[in-house]
Amino acid sequence: MRLGRRLPRSFYARPTLVVARDLLGRVLVYDGPHGRRAARLVEVEAYLGRLDPASHAFRGPTARTTVMFGRPGVAYVYFIYGNHHCMNVVAHRPGVAGAVLLRGAEPLEGLGDDPRALAGPGRLGRAFSLTIAHTGWDLVRSPLHLRAGAPVSPRDVLRSARIGIAESVTSGKLWRFAVRGSSGVTR
DNA sequence: CGAATGATCCGA
DNA sequence: CGGATCATTCGA
Numbered sequence: 528m529r530l531g532r533r534l535p536r537s538f539y540a541r542p543t544l545v546v547a548r549d550l551l552g553r554v555l556v557y558d559g560p561h562g563r564r565a566a567r568l569v570e571v572e573a574y575l576g577r578l579d580p581a582s583h584a585f586r587g588p589t590a591r592t593t594v595m596f597g598r599p600g601v602a603y604v605y606f607i608y609g610n611h612h613c614m615n616v617v618a619h620r621p622g623v624a625g626a627v628l629l630r631g632a633e634p635l636e637g638l639g640d641d642p643r644a645l646a647g648p649g650r651l652g653r654a655f656s657l658t659i660a661h662t663g664w665d666l667v668r669s670p671l672h673l674r675a676g677a678p679v680s681p682r683d684v685l686r687s688a689r690i691g692i693a694e695s696v697t698s699g700k701l702w703r704f705a706v707r708g709s710s711g712v713t714r
Numbered sequence: 715c716g717a718a719t720g721a722t723c724c725g726a
Numbered sequence: 727c728g729g730a731t732c733a734t735t736c737g738a
Contacts, residue, residue, distance in 0.1 A: 572733070574733070581733065582733085583722095583733075586723085586724095589723075591721080591723090605732095605733080606721055607720090607721085608735080609718065609719025609721080609732095610718070610719060610720085610735070611734050611735070613733065613734080615733085630733085647734070647735075648733070648734075649735060650734090650735080689733075690733080690734095691733060692733065
C-alpha cells in the first residue's frame, strides 16, 4: 500500500469531529530507532475539550493537558491504568481545545503480522513503543507523523458512542468512528 | 467478572 | 499530602 504524502497542518486545523472522521484510512508512521513502523488507522474517537466532560481538557489546561490547547497536529500521549500509553492527535479550530484518540489500526510495515496487534488504544501505543515523552511531538515535522493513505468510503464507516464513556452513551454522542469489518477495530 | 499498576488532580 | 479516579487489557 502507498503511504502517501505527509498530512499538512491544515488537515488538523479543522473541527475535531471532522478530523476524526477524516483520519480513518490514514497512515501512522514512526521512523524510530528500530526502523520504520507504519499502520492504517481504522478506529478513532473525538474528544472536544472544554465542551466535553470526558475530555482530559474539560477542566482547562494543566501540566498534562496544556498541549491540547495549543497547535493542531501535535501528539498528546497519556498513561492510563498503570499500564497503557494511548495516543491522541491534537485537532481543533483556533481558540478551542480538542483531540482525536487513535483506538485501532492495521499493521502495514515493521509491526509483525498479527492483525489484532493494534486493535485497541493501549495495544496501538505498545506496538509503536509510545510513551508520554512523545507528547508535544509535531506530527507535521517529526519522525512520528501521519500520511495521506487512502480515505475510507462513507458506506464503510461505522459511527457509535465512545467506548468506556458512560456519559457518551446516555447523551447519544456518536463520536467514535471505525472502518466496517476491519480486524484492527475493538470489540 | 476483577486485578494490575501509576500518573494525575482535587480538596483539605 | 492522601485518596479517588482512570479515553485499558488480560485472564479466570
